[in-house]
Amino acid sequence: MDNKTPSKIITENFLDDVRNKHQHYSKKSIENFYAKTDDKPIYAGFYSKANVHAGMSGSPVNIDNISDIWTEVAKQKDNSPRRAIYIHVPFCLSRCKFCHFYQSRTRSEELDVYSKYLLKELQLASESNFAKSKPINAVYFGGGTPTDLSPVSLKNLLSHLKSNWNLANDCEITIEGRIFGFDDDKIAVCIDNGVNRFSFGVQSFDTKIRRQMGRIETQENIISKINSIAKLNQANISIDLIYGLPDQTDEIWLNDLKIAANTNSIDSCSIYNLKLMTGTPILKESQNGKYSAPADMKRQADMFLLMNDYYKSRNIKRFGLRHWAFSNRERSIYNFIVKYEQTCLPIGNGAGGRIGNYRVFQSGENKDYYKKIDAGEKPITMALKLPANNTINGALIGSLEEHLCIDFSKIEEEFNLPKLTEKFSPLLNQWQEAGMISFDNKIMKLTEAGEFWNVNIAQNLIDYLKLEFRNSQSNLCMPVEIKN
Numbered sequence: 001m002d003n004k005t006p007s008k009i010i011t012e013n014f015l016d017d018v019r020n021k022h023q024h025y026s027k028k029s030i031e032n033f034y035a036k037t038d039d040k041p042i043y044a045g046f047y048s049k050a051n052v053h054a055g056m057s058g059s060p061v062n063i064d065n066i067s068d069i070w071t072e073v074a075k076q077k078d079n080s081p082r083r084a085i086y087i088h089v090p091f092c093l094s095r096c097k098f099c100h101f102y103q104s105r106t107r108s109e110e111l112d113v114y115s116k117y118l119l120k121e122l123q124l125a126s127e128s129n130f131a132k133s134k135p136i137n138a139v140y141f142g143g144g145t146p147t148d149l150s151p152v153s154l155k156n157l158l159s160h161l162k163s164n165w166n167l168a169n170d171c172e173i174t175i176e177g178r179i180f181g182f183d184d185d186k187i188a189v190c191i192d193n194g195v196n197r198f199s200f201g202v203q204s205f206d207t208k209i210r211r212q213m214g215r216i217e218t219q220e221n222i223i224s225k226i227n228s229i230a231k232l233n234q235a236n237i238s239i240d241l242i243y244g245l246p247d248q249t250d251e252i253w254l255n256d257l258k259i260a261a262n263t264n265s266i267d268s269c270s271i272y273n274l275k276l277m278t279g280t281p282i283l284k285e286s287q288n289g290k291y292s293a294p295a296d297m298k299r300q301a302d303m304f305l306l307m308n309d310y311y312k313s314r315n316i317k318r319f320g321l322r323h324w325a326f327s328n329r330e331r332s333i334y335n336f337i338v339k340y341e342q343t344c345l346p347i348g349n350g351a352g353g354r355i356g357n358y359r360v361f362q363s364g365e366n367k368d369y370y371k372k373i374d375a376g377e378k379p380i381t382m383a384l385k386l387p388a389n390n391t392i393n394g395a396l397i398g399s400l401e402e403h404l405c406i407d408f409s410k411i412e413e414e415f416n417l418p419k420l421t422e423k424f425s426p427l428l429n430q431w432q433e434a435g436m437i438s439f440d441n442k443i444m445k446l447t448e449a450g451e452f453w454n455v456n457i458a459q460n461l462i463d464y465l466k467l468e469f470r471n472s473q474s475n476l477c478m479p480v481e482i483k484n
């Protein structure tokens with residue numbers, strides 16, 4: 001639905017990028033990790049703004065061994081502190097112009113068939129030791145557009161989860177989607193079957209900007225639907241906004257921020273910069289003059305500052321790097337499970353996740369997905385074997401995401417790495433001089449510029465850790481081995 005969830009379709013090209021990037025970083029010297037200093041920090045940034053999210057590391061698993069992964073993992077007891085299930089619905093009524101995740105157009109008959117296969121996959125997975133070993137803390141229906149599922153499909157899937165999975169008492173159950181087509185029957189089924197969080201991809205409240213980007217509903221309809229769901233008083237309502245869209249002036253952007261904060265029915269808001277990905281219609285259409293060019297990095301930085309000023313001046317609660325809370329209902333359990341590199345069991349065609357020592361992806365034609373499920377197989381199509389230091393990566397990224405800072409003394413103690421800060425200090429000193437962070441008493445805090453460039457900072461920390469460890473062998477006292 002939006003660009004926040006890492007558990008979406010991952011293509012073969014994406015895996016190639018991971019491989020190339022690792023080769024690139026393996027040759028890096030420390031200067032390659034430095035922030036630039038030739039402009040104001042927020043404008044200078046790094047050599048390019050890393051897209052999407054940090055932390056994708058590991059060695060690709062040979063395709064011939066892919067089917068062994070689930071056989072291995074299914075037998076294990078999970079030792080992840082918290083666990084989520086991600087359920088992917090790869091259909092949308094129409095393609096949003098900026099979207100990189102669009103897979104196929106919603107056709108109700110096909111969606112009904114697909115949802116039966118989701119149920120079968122859930123049933124297969126629920127019988128494993130891995131599934132039974134601990135409670136599930138979050139279930140996330142993402143896409144695509146899960147709100148396109150029919151009431152019957154929603155009911156079947158949700159009641160299956162309630163009856164067959166060990167859901168924690170406070171399990172967060174989120175349905176992501178669009179306001180358009182999310183009628184009262186569907187809402188009632190969701191509420192009656194345990195959904196306690198809705199995440200709507202509003203992107204902008206401005207009807208013209210929305211429609212230009214392929215969204216359907218008007219501002220009035222969105223607010224009225226959100227108000228009617230909130231009246232039920234059963235679930236947290238979160239929305240997504242994007243800055244940097246074509247024709248989105250400061251005035252329009254500020255108005256988006258105001259509406260989000262002042263509509264009492266909205267509990268929280270995730271805010272993202274527009275990420276321009278190859279192959280998305282927005283690139284072509286803006287080049288053809290259909291609308292103005294999307295914001296460049298400098299303009300996005302200004303829009304980011306506008307947001308920070310506006311929300312900070314009103315003491316709106318920061319809920320992690322990209323999330324603001326207007327009430328005390330938001331918990332964001334799923335989002336933090338993913339950021340901390342904890343277990344995320346993927347279900348569906350186009351889903352990705354992390355199970356055991358693997359990051360796994362399930363993508364391909366729906367007919368191939370159905371075939372695998374009919375054969376009783378977990379439909380994993382690509383996988384990365386995680387490096388042994390993946391939990392450290394998770395601790396670094398998770399802390400940055402949740403607290404906008406990293407307490408290195410805590411990480412040193414938790415992972416028995418007494419020299420970690422010393423190893424990082426050349427990098428941290430440069431970032432401090434460049435205005436990206438403050439660094440004092442082993443605590444690294446992001447500045448506003450660092451917040452804007454957070455993905456680069458997170459990715460560079462991980463890559464630098466890997467490089468340092470390789471160079472210094474066991475100097476870090478890290479009781480792990482790094483293979484790639």
Ligand code: SF4
Nearest residue numbers: 001092095096099144
């Ligand atoms: S609803 Fe729009 S943004 Fe969401 S997945 Fe579909 S095309 Fe992409």
